[in-house]
Amino acid sequence: MNKTVLCLFMCLNMAALCRCSHVLYKSRVITLNVVSSDCNTPVNDVTIKCPTGESLRMRSTGLGNYQILTKKFPIKLELSKFGFMTQTLIVRSKMTMVQLRCVGAVCTANTVRISVSSSCSKAVTNVKIESQNEQIKALTSPSPGIYDVSVCSFPVTLSFQKSGLVGQTKIFAGTMGNVELLCKAAPLLLEHVQSKVRSLGDDVKFCCWADKMPELTFDPFMWFFNGNPIPGEEAMQLEITNIEASNAGLYSCKASITVDGVTEAVMSEGASLTLVGDENDFNGDLLSNMVMILEGPPVCVFDAQLCNPRPCQTNPAGSQECKDDGYVCPDQIDFVTHMCPSGVTLQLPRVMSCKCCQRPNVEYKGTVKDPDGTVLSGIKLTIKDQPGTPTEKTSNAAGMFFGSAIPEIRRLVIQASDSTGTFLPTTKVVDVSPGVIGPIEEINVVMFPLASPVAIDARVGSNLSLSDMPLTPGAGLGSVIIPGGVLFNMDGTPYNGIAYVHLTVLSPVDLNAIDNAPGEFAVLTADGKRTLVTGGVFNIKITGQNGMNLISMPITVTGATGMHLFDLDTFAGVWRTSPGSTTTRRKRSSHIQEIGDLDNLDAVWYNIDKFMEATDNIECWIKMKVFDAAAPDTELQAGVEFKPYILQYTNEDPPKAIKPGALVYVNPINDKCYRVACDQDPDNNPSTFLVLGMTTKFSVDGFDVPITQTLMH
Known part of the structure; x- marks a missing residue:
């Protein structure tokens, strides 16, 4: 019996799925009509093949018509042609229409208008928009945050990317749509890994208590033993069972978040595992x-x-x-x-x-003030004093606020905002040393008033100095260049009247301003925290003649050569490279360059900084004691009547400030630590100098008057 008869006999008698149908049936002809998706015009000279490698017998009759002779059915085919997206499909009928999505052809029939905003800005400009299925044919931005995108057909899948924001992909089926991009925020380490004392044979668990924005995802955690990575440990907890002598040492963790290929990480302090004969013997x-x-x-x-x-x-x-x-x-x-x-x-x-x-909770109290020391009541405070949902408070009539943090708190992040708009929002960071049982007192949250406005013609634009005299060229840290025609109302319509620019600037040579500037002068990178050297901090707000806020297309910021533009991450209390930061466009002057573009005028603090060079300086700590001049052996006690501070400056012209990490509270109160930059080679001339000062008070007719004194340089 030949193979064909044998197969037929098996199929008919066993009612089985016949695996030799290529022998039973003759080859069949399927017809493909291939057209362009943008205008349904026929597409000739298409390459058609089987992805699995089988050969095909095919002929083209023209006008996008292809006849394929096959013994397999259904059949999987791959269609490709230069200028079109490659498409793979399964053909299940004798006649099939296939639409190839075009690449590079101009499509004008389908346009979707998309409004792009973010959780930290009402309008987002300079957004990169791409399609996953086809190349976008046209992309225009008629006003800030508004994009007209021409596509071949609906539905269309578009992706939106901008540095500093979390990208998003969304499907659009009609001519209107909106997208909200989330603000990127660095991880926040509320508690460092806790040191433990155990005995041989015990079990122990270390935890990396990091917090994040709910919408973001942690990268795998990293654990270190005596500074060396522990392979395979990627969870928030590290467990050691049946402790051996070799387990004693220092443990630390790294928490990181990666968005659009950029990683920000924070390292914990080292926690010791100490072995004793009896851990309950004190x-x-x-x-x-x-x-x-x-x-x-x-x-x-x-x-x-x-x-x-x-x-x-x-x-x-x-x-x-x-x-x-x-x-x-x-x-x-x-x-x-x-x-x-x-x-x-x-x-x-x-x-x-x-x-x-x-261990009790750590009690804290603080006062909200303006730069002159006047207390501010009714200020809304959002305090990150525990994992999860932050605590909401309001300063009382005396400007004070009180709270209780988790016992292991190592970092308080306090956000303050004024509902009246008189004062700009700020972020205060308070580092807490591991030895603190509590309380934490004298937390001063300083809010800076919104600067007086200067008037500009929105049609003409202006070049404003980053100083308290914006209309004086060259008076400040750099300049803000506002071209004509870049300002818009909140509804996206152009604004062509007189605009009022509030430019609030904190100079690096103003001791009080830099000491109370928002956040910690540091950036989180993939390798942990890097200290910043600031050339000044500023905030810009633009309103129309009706007092309403305006939005803007990107405006340019200039600063000293080598400086970068940063904006404040209010969640973690650190700075991050601003989405528009650049150092590639130098002006003719040898010491001034364009350092970035900004388009977020919604209560955002910007910082003109550079990274502290690791080859020049290292991070170290100093302690200070201050004695009474009248009794040299008597140590002055810090407290309500006495507040020491320290600032550090570079020997540049103009000088740049290095704001130390937030004050570290330790016991006793006269043993406070300050973070500074130290030269690696003590024989070299110092690259920085320190300013140590104190604030005391005396009473005049019942009123306390603060006096600031410089103790040493």
């Missing part, structure tokens, strides 16, 4: 604590002793939790007799033993 946590009891001469000092406030676990069953819920605190305090060198005998308290106490 005798080794009793430390010496020498305090001055009587001023001399001779001076009387006394060892009051204290407990090392390391983390501990009040509930032994919670030893495998992320955070130990307690801290080592005094247990027994006795009064002992102490004789001073002068012969005076005193009964003084001394800590005799330690125990594990429940």
Whole structure:
């Protein structure tokens, strides 16, 4: 029996799916009518093939008509031609019409008008718009945030990208649409990894307590042991079971977010895993604590002793939790007799033993002020003092606010806004040292008033100086160039009248302004935090004659050579490279260049900065003590009546300011740490100088008057 008869016999008698249909049936002819998707015109000279490699017998009768002889049916085909998008389809009928999407041909029949905004700006300009299925034929922007896009056909899938914003892809089926791009925000490390004390054979868990905007996604976490990456550990928690001696050391984590190929990461401080014979034995946590009891001469000092406030676990069953819920605190305090060198005998308290106490929340309080020290009431405050939803507060009649943060808080981010518009919004960052039990006091949130406006003709434009004298050329840090015809009303219609520009500038040589400038002068990169050297901070707002805000097409900012344009990430309290930042367009002057374009005039702070060069400076810390000039051995205590500050400047002309990290609160209060930049080679001439000052108060007719003094350079 030949193969054909055998196959026929099997198919008829077993009612099976006949796998030899290519033998049973003759080859069949299928017809394809190939047309262009933009105007339904026939497409000739199309290459048609099987993606799996089988050969085809085919002929073209012209006018986009193709006849294919095949023994397989249905059949998968791939159609391609230069100038059109390659298309793969499965043919299931004898006659099929195929539309090839065009590339490069001008399509005018289908236009969609798209309004693009963002969660941090009412209108977004300079957006890159692409199609996943075809090349866009025309793209115009008649007004800020409005785009007319010509496409071949509907529905069409378009993607929207702009640096600094989270891209989005959306399908449009009609001639009108809108897109909102989310603001990119860096990760925020509210708590550093907590140090732990354990015994051999115990289990331990470390956690990386990072926070983010809800719409964003963390990259895989990274864990480090003694500075070296731990392979395979990509979760927010790191668990170690049956601890061995080799596990003792420093652990840290890195949390990062990547948007459009740009990664921003934050590194935690190192947390120690210390091994002891008995983790619940606190005798080794009793430390010496020498305090001055009587001023001399001779001076009387006394060892009051204290407990090392390391983390501990009040509930032994919670030893495998992320955070130990307690801290080592005094247990027994006795009064002992102490004789001073002068012969005076005193009964003084001394800590005799330690125990594990429940760690309380960290209480904090602060005051909202203007730059002159006048308190501001009714200011809305959004405070990131816990993971998840931030706390909302309002400053009271005395300008004060109070709150309670999680016990392990390491970074408070406070956003302040004025509903009246008199003062510009700001972001205050407060770093908290690991040893703080609380409270945190004297948090000063300084809000800068909106600058007085200068009038310009929107049809002509203007070149404004980045200074408190905007109409004086060359008076400031750089300039803002506003061309004619770039201002629009909020509805997108051109604005051609007199416009009022509010240009609020914080000069780098203004100690008070830079000390209270928004955010921390740092940027988060893929490798962690990088310190910025600022050439000044500014905010720009433009209104029309009716007082309503205007929006703008991109306007140009100039600054000193080597500087960049940054804007404030209010979520994390750091700065980020502004979407329009560039350093490629230099002016004829050797020291001035265009450093970026900006189009967001909606209460955004901008910063003219450069990165601190790692080869020149390293980050270090200093502590300071201030003594009374009248009694050189008497140390002044920081507090309500005394506030030290430190600023650092480069030896450039004009000087650039390096704003240290936010004040780090530690106990005791006169031991505050400040972050500064130090020369790697101490033999070199210093590249920076420091200004140390203090603010004291005296009373005049019942009113407190602050006085700022420069203590040293």
